[in-house]
Amino acid sequence: MQEKLPLKRLGSLTCLQAVIIGFIFYLIASYADKSPAHIPQYTLLTILGILLVGFSDIALMVMLGQLFPIRSKKFKYLRRLLTYLSSIAIYLILRPVFAYFSHKNWSFWETGSLLAFIGSGIVINTLITLLHDSVLLYEHKMNSELELSRLKTANAEAMNLALKQQIHPHFLFNALNTLKALYHKDTHVADDYIVHMANFLRSSIYHRSSNVSRLKDEIIFSNDYLEMQRIRFGKALDCTIDLPAETLEKYFLPSFSLQPLLENAIKHNNFTQEAPLRITISQRDDRLLISNNIQCKKMKVQSTNYGLANLAERYRLWSGDQIIILEDQNIFSVSIKLLENEHSNH
Structure with a gap:
């Protein structure tokens, strides 16, 4: 310059x-x-x-x-x-x-x-x-x-995009395997699954260049993912979103923050209709709390590190904040700070 x-x-x-x-x-x-x-x-x-x-x-x-x-x-x-x-x-x-x-x-x-x-x-x-x-x-x-500030911002945006791109192949691999299994059981259910998968992918492409999304849009985006999982698991999966309308409109999150957390909870827990997996998304002061009951699978699930590690790194790059992970014998929770501005780059 x-x-x-x-x-x-x-x-x-x-x-x-x-x-x-x-x-x-x-x-x-x-x-x-x-x-x-x-x-x-x-x-x-x-x-x-x-x-x-x-x-x-x-x-x-x-x-x-x-x-x-x-x-x-x-x-x-x-x-x-x-x-x-x-x-x-x-x-x-x-x-x-x-x-x-x-x-x-x-x-x-x-x-x-x-x-x-x-x-x-x-x-x-x-x-x-x-x-x-x-x-x-x-x-x-x-x-x-x-x-230097411009270079740091450009580097953070490039790394953020690269990390987001890791989510899509990982999601598609799981979704296509699920779709294949559904078509062997019920084609009508599989068709519904395809509709929600198309909506999910359309939203992800639309927000691909966005580093930050409004919380309302992030919830809508995650709902399509949840509907896909409800088709798979039925009443064995129970997700409650308890957020005021004002919070949905006022706050922002780094794009694709919620879906990896939901996927992480589903991936690492064993659940049935008699003992469902209960996921709750709520607000605690200026943070978003995503929690679920722990019902660990007996067989250890192989991890590709695309979940929490990916989110933690993207959140650090864009907001400068750390995610808070808490775990006891019954509850696993992840807390992420709600951003008050769509340009909330530290």
Whole structure:
């Protein structure tokens, strides 16, 4: 990203520095000089000299910035050389004006006066360039932080998309296996299953580029998944969603947050119509709580790590928050923070 010169800030600080140095000069000259009649003119000339040096430095930076990058060595070296030459030239031009107001005869080759004005040009230019360098350094730091923030955001979005894409093959593999089994048992039920699967996939494609979804949309999206599972398991699966309408409209979640949690509960528990799996989605303060009763399968289920680990990583990338997992002898729960803004990137 090509840096731009903060011309407005440079100009404002140059004017401020000129006024401050002029005021200091006026105080010192008034204290030291017994006849201060010419001090106001000297003060104005001092301010004028500082302004000319400051704005000549800015003009040189603009011209050099068109030829070289601002952070390049050529820009720095040429700027130093040219600004010192221009500041000395400015003070030598102002030298006869100072002599005019002091009503003194002067000669260009008068050694003391010549060295004094050359020294003044060097000193003032040093002060000006130090001020301008601090502004450029601050601007460079701000640009670097902004670029770093953009890169972090782009990286988080890319990783988030990659993690979301892992969900689809995993879901399709399970869904197609289920569909195959249903067609061997009841084609009408299998047709209903296909309808909900199509709705689920349509919604997932529609929200594919979204990092964050409204909670209401996430619930609608998850309902199609739940209907597919109810077709498979019937009354053995009981899911209760207890969320106020205000919460559904107000809050957001990272996209595809709920479906992996529902799938995780179904995958790792054994349940029947006599002992159903009960899943509850509710609100606890500013967090969404997804809990289920534990009825672990006797045979250990092989895990592909697409569930909680996937969600935890995506949630960390986009919201900066951690999911909270709690488990006791009877209840397994996952708590995720509700986001109050669709741009809730930490």
